[in-house]
Amino acid sequence: MRDIKQLHPQLQLKIAELQLLCKKKGLNIGIGECLRTVAEQDALYAQGRTKPGNKVTNAKGSTYSSQHQWGIAFDFYRNDGKGAYNEAGDFFGRVGALAKQIGLGWGGDWKSPVDKPHIYLKEWGSTTSALRSAYGTPDKFMRTWDKTILNYRIGGTYRTTKPCYLRLSPAGKKLDYKNAPDHIKAKSTKKGGKVSFRKGAAFTLMEIANKSGNLWGRMKTGYWVPLHYNSALRAIICK
Numbered sequence: 001m002r003d004i005k006q007l008h009p010q011l012q013l014k015i016a017e018l019q020l021l022c023k024k025k026g027l028n029i030g031i032g033e034c035l036r037t038v039a040e041q042d043a044l045y046a047q048g049r050t051k052p053g054n055k056v057t058n059a060k061g062s063t064y065s066s067q068h069q070w071g072i073a074f075d076f077y078r079n080d081g082k083g084a085y086n087e088a089g090d091f092f093g094r095v096g097a098l099a100k101q102i103g104l105g106w107g108g109d110w111k112s113p114v115d116k117p118h119i120y121l122k123e124w125g126s127t128t129s130a131l132r133s134a135y136g137t138p139d140k141f142m143r144t145w146d147k148t149i150l151n152y153r154i155g156g157t158y159r160t161t162k163p164c165y166l167r168l169s170p171a172g173k174k175l176d177y178k179n180a181p182d183h184i185k186a187k188s189t190k191k192g193g194k195v196s197f198r199k200g201a202a203f204t205l206m207e208i209a210n211k212s213g214n215l216w217g218r219m220k221t222g223y224w225v226p227l228h229y230n231s232a233l234r235a236i237i238c239k
């Protein structure tokens with residue numbers, strides 16, 4: 001199925017981020033297969049075994065051993081009119097490299113089968129064994145998903161609802177005022193030697209990370225602001 005909305009919320013945001021990056025590099029991608037049912041996975045497994053064609057997967061449906069069944073993977077295709085699987089110009093390798101740059105795993109790094117259109121969340125490794133032993137079935141795993149992060153839009157412009165420290169990583173070190181670039185200083189005050197981003201300061205949201213239940217957003221400038229902190233909304237969308 002091609003419904004991005006059925007994927008893990010973190011992956012949905014990563015897809016938006018990857019699409020922005022690809023667009024910037026002139027790589028036009030489409031999103032293909034997302035979540036896969038047991039029957040769909042069995043049909044793929046039969047291909048190259050009991051049905052004609054090349055083998056495309058080593059994962060049987062009933063074993064839940066495809067990442068697609070866990071909602072943590074999607075396939076992309078080439079969408080620039082040159083053929084969906086045309087590899088000219090190292091199209092798939094370039095998209096795979098961008099995916100890895102934003103912390104995703106790429107099936108092009110696999111050995112058997114090499115799966116260049118496949119991209120996945122790598123928090124649980126490159127196979128589904130950690131998920132299977134932790135949750136048993138995809139249903140149980142999906143009930144743990146945090147959907148609140150979907151209220152945020154990658155590429156959107158946000159404003160802070162309170163003054164806040166800027167961080168070098170999610171929940172990480174605070175940015176020293178003396179090290180801050182001028183365009184950040186212009187939107188900040190100095191507090192204990194650190195940058196305090198003003199209430200109402202605008203930023204473009206590029207990435208979201210969850211640390212111990214708090215949500216952090218990476219701004220275009222690379223610094224991190226709290227989006228949802230101690231159960232309170234700290235940034236609201238304005239565009």
Ligand SMILES: [Zn+2]
Pocket residue numbers: 033068073074075115117118119
């Ligand atoms: Zn795939």
